[in-house]
Amino acid sequence: MHTLRLLRQEDLPAVAAIESETLSPWTLRDLERELQVRYGRQLVVESPGSLILGWCACRTIWPEAELLKITVAKNQRQKGIGTALLGALLQELQGQAYSSLFLEVRAENAAALQFYGKHGFRQTGRRPGYYSDPADDALILLKDLNT
Numbered sequence: 001m002h003t004l005r006l007l008r009q010e011d012l013p014a015v016a017a018i019e020s021e022t023l024s025p026w027t028l029r030d031l032e033r034e035l036q037v038r039y040g041r042q043l044v045v046e047s048p049g050s051l052i053l054g055w056c057a058c059r060t061i062w063p064e065a066e067l068l069k070i071t072v073a074k075n076q077r078q079k080g081i082g083t084a085l086l087g088a089l090l091q092e093l094q095g096q097a098y099s100s101l102f103l104e105v106r107a108e109n110a111a112a113l114q115f116y117g118k119h120g121f122r123q124t125g126r127r128p129g130y131y132s133d134p135a136d137d138a139l140i141l142l143k144d145l146n147t
């Protein structure tokens with residue numbers, strides 16, 4: 001049975017390793033900084049053998065929240081871990097009467113777009129050429145938490 005819990009300092013090397021498998025990865029330094037952010041919220045999913053399988057980071061400025069990152073280890077994808085992370089975050093935000101959760105995603109990230117679509121996000125904007133390495137547009141997606 002996997003555990004869903006708050007990110008801790010000692011998890012950061014494992015999270016950085018998961019990040020290194022993705023486009024626009026966060027470094028150990030980025031992660032250390034994020035852990036200190038006052039309005040930040042970070043969750044991890046841990047295996048029974050204490051392996052970190054995925055994580056997410058969100059910032060909150062009531063009544064809005066932004067999902068900055070959600071990453072599942074490459075060999076653990078499409079097993080519901082992303083859904084567990086997002087579901088826990090949504091439950092917490094809705095419990096605190098947040099009205100919306102928004103995020104930016106690469107326009108060519110088909111898996112993520114499918115994932116967010118399934119979870120009720122809709123596109124509200126586009127930032128052309130926002131990403132580099134490789135170049136891509138950013139789509140701005142929003143989920144209304146009042147419904």
Ligand SMILES: CC(C)(COP(=O)(O)OP(=O)(O)OC[C@H]1O[C@@H](n2cnc3c(N)ncnc32)[C@H](O)[C@@H]1OP(=O)(O)O)[C@@H](O)C(=O)NCCC(=O)NCCS
Nearest residue numbers: 070071072077078079080081082083105111112114115118
């Ligand atoms: C996006 C991501 C977090 C999804 O996590 P996950 O644990 O694999 O997702 P889940 O198993 O919970 O999938 C839930 C739904 O998302 C969609 N989905 C997930 N991966 C998909 C893929 N590769 N192709 C198509 N649809 C996909 C499906 O609709 C899936 O539902 P289904 O299992 O009933 O088909 C994961 O692919 C990931 O870490 N990607 C790299 C980092 C990234 O792109 N993060 C988002 C950037 S903003």
